[in-house]
Amino acid sequence: MKKTVSIRQNHEFRSLYYKGGSKASGLLVVYFKKNRYGQNRLGITVSKKVGNAVTRNRVRRLIKENYRLMEAEVRDGFDVVVVARARMAEADFHACRAALYSLFGKCGLLR
RNA sequence: UGAGUAAGUUGGGCAGUCGCGGCAAGGCGCGAGCCUUGGUGAGGAAAGUCCGAGCACCACAGGGCAAGGGUGCCAGAUAACGUCUGGUGGAGGCGACUCUAAGGAUAGUGUAACAGAAAACAACCGCCGGAUUUCCGGUAAGGAUGGAAAGGCGAGGUAAGAGCUCACCGGCGGUAUGGAGACAUACCGGCCGUAUAAACCCCACCCGGUGCAACACCAACAGGAGAGAGAAGCCGGCCCGGCACUUCUCCGACCGGUGGCUAAAGCCGUGCAGCGAUGUGCGGCGUAGAUAGAUGGCUGUCCCAGACAGAACUCGGCUUACAGACUUGCUCACACC
DSSP, rough: OOEEEEEOOOHOOOOHHHEEEEEESSSEEEEEEESSSOOOEEEEETTSSSOOOHHHHHHHHHHHHHHHHHHGGGGGEEEEEEEEGGGGGGGGHHHHHHHHHHHHHHHHOBO
């Protein structure tokens, strides 16, 4: 199984916000854009509005884990950034999973 | 048993399963890297970044003074501290115990709103004496104001009063004794104008600045500087010279890579010294090191249903947040013997 490649550079995030498509729900916002690497890259943004360091870590892990589990069903060749909104602080695994599937579906990222 | 007080420990457990970061071993690959196995992987506050150190660079390179900042009862502990320990004075509590920014008001300056006559060379009312009515003098006992009113309270004394005199208490100064010291106790003296120094200030002691995004090394592109050679391009009739080309060296240095980066004034047990902080001997352990940032998800199960909260160079403290569970010492009340 391939490891999840992450997006790191700030300019890449900004490029996605500026040029990519996006869909939002109450919990999450997804930005996406076709890239030229032939594989997917994931970036996760959790702002300080969500909570303290522990809460942000938990949210980041939830999103990462859910993405990992559904990665096989996602079309290749996209950069995706998932932004957590404030309400994610109270969300559990299943809520996160539902939101992520719904948004990815709307974005046309699922096979 | 109840109430309290001080100190300490712990900070969901177990099983299955899917994952993540270092490390080690083995394997595959020219290599970048990949795979397998093993072991390891957040806190008591990791937090706030408030003090003190190590370490790094910059500045000064010796010393003194000034400025600015900090500390402020005494003694000790410590690498150091604004921390800690043991004391002293003061405050609170029946008590165990707790709290205390606790030098100097006789170096000087300032301030003390409102009220009040007066807030520090006190006379408004009152009281007493003399004039006789409107004034002069004495007086801090009483009234009234205030957070504070000229040591407190009682007696003597007096025209009325007053530390004017005396006893006790308090404060100040001196002497003696005890103590390492802060201080304590006793005696003597005169009765000495309050509070405020987290007001200026005075005194004593201490202090250079910036921080791991420090700093060191490796380094691509652009750019800059220098050196050498050439018969060969351009300017030129030719030489010199200049420009361009090529080679080398140096500077520079984004993104990036490596180091710094974890063994440390370390932790556990125990003996000795000390009231204690702590020191020291012996034995054992050697315990995260990421770089967009690793500790998580799911399922089952148990219980008292899980608080505050996430390492980012490293230590010693302080401060703040915190559900619950547990241990020990001591105090008070009640009951029993």
